[in-house]
Amino acid sequence: MENPPPPETALPWWRGAVVYQIYPRSYLDTNGDGIGDLPGITRKLPYIAALGVEAIWISPFFKSPMSDFGYDVSDYCDVDPIFGTLADFDALLAGAHRLGLKVIIDQVYAHTSDAHDWFAQSRESRDNPYADWYVWKDPKPDGTPPNNWQSVFGGAAWTWDARRQQYYMHNFLSTQPQLNVHNRVVQDALVAAAKFWLDKGVDGFRLDAINFAMFDPDFRDNPPWPAGSRTITRPFDLQHHIHNQSHPDIPVFMERIRELANNYGAIFTVAEVPGPDPLPEMSAFTAGEKRLSSAYSFDFLYASRLSPRRVKASQMNWAGPFSEGWPSWAFSNHDAPRCVSRWCPPGADMRQFAKLTNALLLCLRGNPILYQGEELGLPQAEVAFVDLQDPEAIANWPRTLGRDGARTPMPWSKGNTFAGFSEAKPWLPVGQGHAELAASEQESDPDSVLNFTRSMLNVRANSAALRLGEVEFPDVPEPLFALRRSLGGETVICLFNLGADDVSVPAELTAGAKPLISTAPGPMTLPQHGVWIGRL
Structure with a gap:
């Protein structure tokens, strides 16, 4: 490192902090509908605080038709009734702060739900005040879509709308129309939504798929990417995505988010950067003092094996001074199969392997993001086709594992039919063997993954070298x-x-x-x- 870091007392709380990710649908159901909710998170805050993490990141709980389980937002400033109310969120926030926990929430800036009022107005005509809030294009003369861009979830990134007699763009589901973030008025609306939650007292934002927020205004075709030895499950995999995402003006928009956040103190802003070559974007999003706090990629989330070479290569990309940017790391999350199932060799002791992966994650330079259940060593659940909820998994069955196996209910106890998650049938089945790994089962076992992870978090908390060195x-x-x-x-x-x-x-x-x-x-x-x- 060229320059020593500032004294710890001069650093923001988030530098080196451990973040615990909560997928609210699957954490704890308190009203008996089989879906986790905000009061469920509030009830488990003492458990989370006892782990020794500094912050929680809560995946989307905003009003939504749930086509993509909350990542299709229909109102940025309200809570979906399945999760509770704004008052429930206020109670959660106050409870977390009393226990010394910071609260980070998702912000989805690349798209909304097609049920959002903005889109309802945008699609009505080509000359209303919201007409340019989304990405609309005329068809080619033969009626086909404007270019060759493909959706992440399969098929063209364009859907015809009879009202405007145009195609609208969507990088994901057709129910997730692309926002025109090049439009300054759209940026203003997104900044206002962020301000709404900062005024409530949140401590940070995780910016979902932010490299999809802007696109090539000339709408040039993406070049092909020959399949080679890669696994192909969708047309999206056959293109270099240099025009439908990753526009150089995205970091400039990030400066607006940082400028807002600076008015509220030490606000943590972390970008999710998916894609095969994320490093240049991660560096651009986090460089200097005017952009985001941190970024994370899928370096480990989609890796099929854990190797010293992979860990070293990832770490060395971020071995410079703080001014070059600061990484975050996740081995598992709601979008990727759990790491112990991807990496643990057949026949090996999965409990010991979970201790290894949790310890390694907590020794990396950056901000570790620990996904709910990782502290228990949960393996990936196998979800039968009839029980699948994930639209990507259903569309690509059986070529992809999908995301449902990492989203099954959190097991709290062994005695309840649904592992203490709910008194009703959960929205996804409890994972195989997960009840035996429930938190209550591990509490009294000094050799459990849970207690080892608590001890490891304590080691990191008491070591400036592990947090910042x-x-x-x-x-x-x-x-x-x-x-x-x-x-x-x-x-x-x-x-x-x-x-x-x-x-x-x-x-x-x-x-x-x-x-x-x-x-x-x-x-x-x-x-x-x-x-x-x-x-x-």
Whole structure:
């Protein structure tokens, strides 16, 4: 690192903070309709605070027809009745703040629901005040769509609308029309929605798929991307997406969000950046003091295996001074299969592997995002076709796993038919074996994934080096993986056995180190998927 970081007392709360992601539909149902709600989150705030995380990120709870389960917003400034009311959100926010937890919420700026009043007015004519709030284009002379852009969920990114006698653009579902964020008036409306929640007291925003917010105004065709050895499940996979997304004016819009946020103190803003080459956009979104706090990609979320090379490559992209940008990291979330199912080798102890992945996530330089159930070591659930809810999974069955298997109900207890999540049949079935991994089952087991994760979070909270320090990679033979985190006079050595056999650790790596946490008797030999972390 070229320059040392400022003193911890001068840094915003979010720098190095651990964020716990909550998918509200699946966290806790308190009114017996089989769907999780905001009062359910409020009821579990003591559990979350006891984990030792600094913040919660709540996935969308805004008014929505739920075609994409909340990512199709019909009112940015209201709560959907299935989740509760604005008063319920106020109570959640106040309860979190009393327990020292910050609250981050989603903002979806690339599109709305087709049920949003803005779109209802936009589609009525070509000359009303909302006419240019969405992306409309005339057909080609032969009646086909304006260009070759494809939707993420399959098929053309254009749908014909008889009212305007035009096509409207949608990067995702046809019920998620693309906002024209090039339009300054649309930006003003989005900034106003953000201000509504900041005035309520939220502490940050996660910006959903923000690299889809702007497009090429000339509507040029995307170039083809030959299939090669890649798995193809939809036409979207056959294009380089250089014109329907990732426009260079997106970071300029981000400056408006940051300018607003600065009026409210240390507000955390983190961008989700999907795509095969996210680093340039992540850097552009977070560079300097006028843009976002952080960004995360799908480096790990879609990775089929965990390897030292992948971890090192991802970390080294963000090893410079704070001014170059600050990353966030997630191994699992609501859009990706759970990491223990993707990475744990057949026959291995999944509980030990979950401890390894949680420890590794919490040792990375940046902001770890821990997804609900990850602290329990939950594997991906298998959801039968008849129970699927995810439109992408249904459309592409059985070529993709879909997202439902990572969204099944949070298991709170073993005795209840639905693992303590609800008294009614849940919107998705409880995952296979998840009741046995319920929070109540793990509370009393000192060797559980839950209690190990709590201990690891405590280790990170009490180590400036793990939260903020430089990262180095001692040269060790695979499958051993070593991280060294350093800040000021503190150095922490982190050792992980990513293989199936015992590995020997070079003595010089840990000479004089005081153990902080481990799943091994000592540092000299690490068993299968063992972890050893110590302070030098």
